Amino acid sequence: MKNRLSYISTRGLAPVLGFDDVLLAGLARDGGLYVPDVYPAMAKSDIAALRGLSYADAAARILAPFVAGGLGESELAELTRDAYAGFDHPAVAPLSQIDANEWILELYHGPTLAFKDLALQLVGRMFDAVLKKRGERITVVGATSGDTGSAAIEACRDRDNVDIFMLHPAGRVSEVQRRQMTTVQASNVYNIAVDGTFDDCQSMVKALFSDHELRDRLNLSAVNSINWARVAAQTVYYLTAAVSLGAPDRKIAFSVPTGNFGDVYAGYVASKMGLPVERLVIATNMNDILVRCLKTGSYAVTAVVPTISPSMDIQVSSNFERLLFDLYDRNGKSVAGLMGDLSAKGAFEVDRGHLAEASALFRAAEVSEDKTLATMAEIHRSTGLLIDPHTAVGIAAGRRERPDAAVPMVHLSTAHPAKFPDAVERATGVRPALPAHLKDLLERPERYDRLDNDLATVKQYIESKSRAA
Numbered sequence: 001m002k003n004r005l006s007y008i009s010t011r012g013l014a015p016v017l018g019f020d021d022v023l024l025a026g027l028a029r030d031g032g033l034y035v036p037d038v039y040p041a042m043a044k045s046d047i048a049a050l051r052g053l054s055y056a057d058a059a060a061r062i063l064a065p066f067v068a069g070g071l072g073e074s075e076l077a078e079l080t081r082d083a084y085a086g087f088d089h090p091a092v093a094p095l096s097q098i099d100a101n102e103w104i105l106e107l108y109h110g111p112t113l114a115f116k117d118l119a120l121q122l123v124g125r126m127f128d129a130v131l132k133k134r135g136e137r138i139t140v141v142g143a144t145s146g147d148t149g150s151a152a153i154e155a156c157r158d159r160d161n162v163d164i165f166m167l168h169p170a171g172r173v174s175e176v177q178r179r180q181m182t183t184v185q186a187s188n189v190y191n192i193a194v195d196g197t198f199d200d201c202q203s204m205v206k207a208l209f210s211d212h213e214l215r216d217r218l219n220l221s222a223v224n225s226i227n228w229a230r231v232a233a234q235t236v237y238y239l240t241a242a243v244s245l246g247a248p249d250r251k252i253a254f255s256v257p258t259g260n261f262g263d264v265y266a267g268y269v270a271s272k273m274g275l276p277v278e279r280l281v282i283a284t285n286m287n288d289i290l291v292r293c294l295k296t297g298s299y300a301v302t303a304v305v306p307t308i309s310p311s312m313d314i315q316v317s318s319n320f321e322r323l324l325f326d327l328y329d330r331n332g333k334s335v336a337g338l339m340g341d342l343s344a345k346g347a348f349e350v351d352r353g354h355l356a357e358a359s360a361l362f363r364a365a366e367v368s369e370d371k372t373l374a375t376m377a378e379i380h381r382s383t384g385l386l387i388d389p390h391t392a393v394g395i396a397a398g399r400r401e402r403p404d405a406a407v408p409m410v411h412l413s414t415a416h417p418a419k420f421p422d423a424v425e426r427a428t429g430v431r432p433a434l435p436a437h438l439k440d441l442l443e444r445p446e447r448y449d450r451l452d453n454d455l456a457t458v459k460q461y462i463e464s465k466s467r468a469a
């Protein structure tokens with residue numbers, strides 16, 4: 001019998017939970033994020049034993065200690081097999097070599113062509129399994145400007161105990177992004193086109209969540225990137241990639257295009273579990289708050305700048321709080337103090353000692369728009385590969401902060417180039433084609449309802465459709 005992990009809040013004041021409660025909880029009640037009380041350790045032999053396993057079987061091994069108490073081992077193995085069966089590459093997360101001792105890790109072979117599928121395809125199934133045991137249903141509500149909505153919808157579609165309502169601003173998302181959401185034919189998926197802006201959609205979702213009566217009655221839930229299960233699921237590809245390149249007998253470096261700090265934090269968790277990681281490069285576009293913080297200690301929010309890598313146009317990187325918790329010796333009071341400064345003054349200071357500790361593993365680099373385009377062009381010229389702008393940011397930053405050339409360098413490729421065709425064409429002159437499973441996307445029938453920009457209307461719509469009531 002494996003030890004069960006307990007999950008604690010980064011601010012120290014929320015109840016300690018087991019895995020299934022953490023899966024469903026989202027934000028902790030004290031405003032913090034849940035983390036395991038200890039990182040489960042993998043011995044060198046456990047890591048070596050991942051060699052030759054399928055991605056799904058490796059995921060089941062790696063995740064077993066995280067889910068113990070909530071899901072059994074054979075149950076988990078069934079979920080991972082089902083989750084990754086729909087990917088359009090048999091390796092799920094294959095490596096492609098781009099130069100001497102330098103690779104990209106292709107995380108875009110899932111149904112919506114972005115790395116979020118690797119976590120969400122599994123997490124949607126975990127939701128269903130846990131809810132079924134508890135005899136509960138949830139109502140997932142979210143707002144999207146186009147990018148994350150489709151990954152959440154694909155994760156929740158056809159799940160027996162989940163209904164999903166996704167708001168998008170009518171006429172303000174690209175046709176491909178809208179169709180990735182609205183052509184999903186599943187009776188538990190509701191796309192709502194709101195006559196308003198993305199901010200209108202976002203504030204309606206916030207208002208729905210602060211309506212406590214509604215929240216409790218419909219079991220409202222979110223599948224956002226602060227969910228611990230998403231982080232855990234993302235540790236898997238760091239381990240599988242590293243093992244392919246010689247771990248645990250060799251150290252590996254990773255460069256990670258970063259927005260909310262979820263993905264790169266998962267790499268840190270993998271290192272805490274025992275993976276020999278030489279370096280993690282935090283790669284950002286012009287929204288460089290993390291770069292400034294690592295250089296000066298000052299985490300200071302400025303205005304968001306729109307870029308050609310829009311999924312990283314973020315100023316407050318929520319998951320950074322999880323790293324701070326460790327840097328501050330897991331003292332919830334210290335973290336709550338920093339976060340209090342952030343909401344009061346829009347900034348906090350990380351002290352020198354803790355900053356130096358972070359620099360042992362992390363480097364951060366910011367990449368300009370011109371450099372992003374030039375990197376897409378250069379990779380296309382030198383290898384024939386088309387890469388998306390987020391991946392290009394990762395490669396440019398990773399090359400700038402690369403350790404010794406003898407250490408294998410892995411750049412995480414977070415989106416398929418066809419997801420950002422305009423930027424790719426601008427850089428390379430080539431317009432990337434959608435992969436086979438989405439070829440007929442523009443001909444598929446769409447399903448969505450158009451609603452007024454009015455909270456009462458949206459609320460009534462959700463109440464009338466949700467099965468959780």
Ligand SMILES: *Cc1c(COP(=O)(O)O)cnc(C)c1O
Pocket residue numbers: 114115116147225257258259260261262263264311312390414415
């Ligand atoms: C979400 C996303 C990112 C950023 O990931 P975080 O976990 O938020 O740091 C990077 N690239 C793409 C394509 C994304 O969709």
